[in-house]
Amino acid sequence: MIVIIDFGSQFNQLIARRVRECRVYCQIEPPTITAEEIRSLAPEGIILSGGPSSIYEKGSPRVDDRIFTLGIPVLGICYGMQFMVDSLGGDVRKADKREYGFATLFTKSNSVLFNGIEGETVTWMSHGDSIQAVPQGFEVTASTENTTIAAIADAQKQFYGVQFHPEVEHTVKGRQIIRNFLYDICGCKRSWTMKSFARETIEQIREKVGDKKVILGLSGGVDSSVTALLIHQAIGKHLTCIFVDNGLLRKDEAAQLKLKLKSHLNINIRFVNAAAQFIKALSGVSDPERKRKIIGKIFMDVFEAEAKKIKDADFLAQGTLYPDVIESRSAFGGPTAVIKSHHNVGGLPKKMKLKLVEPLQYLFKDEVRKLGKTLGLDEDLVWRQPFPGPGLAIRVIGEVTKKRLDVLREVDAVLQEEIRAGGYYRKLWQSFAVLLPIKSVGIMGDGRTYENIVAIRAVTSKDAMTADWARLPHKLLGKISNRIINEVRGVNRVVYDISSKPPSTIEWE
Numbered sequence: 371m372i373v374i375i376d377f378g379s380q381f382n383q384l385i386a387r388r389v390r391e392c393r394v395y396c397q398i399e400p401p402t403i404t405a406e407e408i409r410s411l412a413p414e415g416i417i418l419s420g421g422p423s424s425i426y427e428k429g430s431p432r433v434d435d436r437i438f439t440l441g442i443p444v445l446g447i448c449y450g451m452q453f454m455v456d457s458l459g460g461d462v463r464k465a466d467k468r469e470y471g472f473a474t475l476f477t478k479s480n481s482v483l484f485n486g487i488e489g490e491t492v493t494w495m496s497h498g499d500s501i502q503a504v505p506q507g508f509e510v511t512a513s514t515e516n517t518t519i520a521a522i523a524d525a526q527k528q529f530y531g532v533q534f535h536p537e538v539e540h541t542v543k544g545r546q547i548i549r550n551f552l553y554d555i556c557g558c559k560r561s562w563t564m565k566s567f568a569r570e571t572i573e574q575i576r577e578k579v580g581d582k583k584v585i586l587g588l589s590g591g592v593d594s595s596v597t598a599l600l601i602h603q604a605i606g607k608h609l610t611c612i613f614v615d616n617g618l619l620r621k622d623e624a625a626q627l628k629l630k631l632k633s634h635l636n637i638n639i640r641f642v643n644a645a646a647q648f649i650k651a652l653s654g655v656s657d658p659e660r661k662r663k664i665i666g667k668i669f670m671d672v673f674e675a676e677a678k679k680i681k682d683a684d685f686l687a688q689g690t691l692y693p694d695v696i697e698s699r700s701a702f703g704g705p706t707a708v709i710k711s712h713h714n715v716g717g718l719p720k721k722m723k724l725k726l727v728e729p730l731q732y733l734f735k736d737e738v739r740k741l742g743k744t745l746g747l748d749e750d751l752v753w754r755q756p757f758p759g760p761g762l763a764i765r766v767i768g769e770v771t772k773k774r775l776d777v778l779r780e781v782d783a784v785l786q787e788e789i790r791a792g793g794y795y796r797k798l799w800q801s802f803a804v805l806l807p808i809k810s811v812g813i814m815g816d817g818r819t820y821e822n823i824v825a826i827r828a829v830t831s832k833d834a835m836t837a838d839w840a841r842l843p844h845k846l847l848g849k850i851s852n853r854i855i856n857e858v859r860g861v862n863r864v865v866y867d868i869s870s871k872p873p874s875t876i877e878w879e
Contacts, residue, residue: 377421415556418450451531458505494540593689617645618761658879768807812862
């Protein structure tokens with residue numbers, strides 16, 4: 371395995387993805403991790419990520435510099451390289467000239483890190499500081515026109531640093547550099563697969579749970595479905611799933627999920643209809659964070675009431691994914707800014723007194739889908755697009771009422787039908803409709819209308835950390851708009867959202 375130290379880089383998850391593409395397991399850890407904790411993980415290598423800070427500034431993030439005494443190969447990227455240099459006695463200062471964007475890298479030696487990369491290659495730079503002097507034992511292995519020291523190496527101690535970002539697509543030979551570090555320097559094997567992950571995780575669940583009972587809140591999404599199947603294969607009948615119908619699902623979704631979950635998972639599932647309770651509590655509420663908190667509280671109340679019926683339950687399972695875990699902690703040791711509440715991260719009500727089982731907490735979404743296929747999960751469930759925990763409540767902008775929910779359900783049904791018919795469902799990360807809290811004037815049958823506006827949102831992404839709006843064909847968008855306006859009473863205008871994340875989020879609320 372590889373340990374990645376997160377110094378706050380916007381690319382830290384991309385580093386992890388590149389490592390895992392090489393079939394090597396890795397974990398992202400905050401700089402507060404100690405050298406002893408790293409030693410206990412027994413990694414083959416350590417990668418120090420980039421970050422927005424300057425190493426000479428007060429309060430800049432630092433990891434225990436005893437990591438350089440562990441005898442473990444280290445690769446420092448951008449800020450990570452500067453931290454390495456500063457910790458080992460070199461000199462880092464503000465650069466005379468900043469370097470952002472493409473840069474031609476000239477390699478200067480036969481460094482193992484640059485195996486297969488001869489002479490010059492294109493890289494991506496993003497730094498305002500530069501190294502003035504390298505620590506004893508290091509040599510300069512590459513440079514650019516702007517940056518004299520663009521890569522360094524102490525081959526004897528297996529310490530390497532690069533000022534550029536090998537993890538981004540713009541660095542042409544970036545994947546090769548990462549492979550060289552993993553295979554040639556760290557001696558990693560190409561052994562991490564979803565099959566091996568499933569086998570090891572099932573054993574870990576059995577060891578942790580024993581003959582105790584586990585409860586899982588099942589939503590029907592790929593995360594909770596894969597979690598259920600994994601735990602079921604580990605402990606069988608000792609798992610009980612609870613599906614709460616909150617009245618905020620899409621058209622006919624509760625009935626369809628009930629059929630699919632029962633027939634495909636063959637797991638003990640309890641279905642609870644609490645729609646009226648949720649709708650009543652949301653009456654008059656328009657603030658998105660209040661909606662989320664209300665929905666979360668009622669869900670826990672309903673879930674807890676049902677869970678009490680299951681005697682001797684000791685564990686609660688959740689489908690928490692790695693991005694949720696990473697976003698919930700800061701590289702600088704303080705609380706991260708709350709963009710929106712993560713429904714899985716943050717702990718449980720103390721009164722429930724259940725221990726957590728989170729078998730997917732180190733996986734990204736695409737890896738969960740691969741795991742689902744490995745476990746034999748039905749294709750429809752494996753490829754189900756992400757659906758928010760608060761459901762349509764955060765896609766009905768403003769107050770949530772049954773009438774407004776029904777309008778959105780009909781709109782969304784048309785959208786999903788056309789997206790599937792056009793062959794785009796699996797190509798998109800998400801595609802959904804949003805009901806806006808405004809109306810517009812229209813003309814239907816020579817008469818004036820004053821009705822709802824709906825927005826269509828479709829994005830492409832790999833892990834939801836970033837996303838781009840989907841360039842759907844105009845013909846398809848026209849057909850979707852035409853059908854919605856003609857078939858859904860109460861809508862006379864359709865707009866298409868062409869915002870990317872960042873600066874926008876994928877969901878509107």
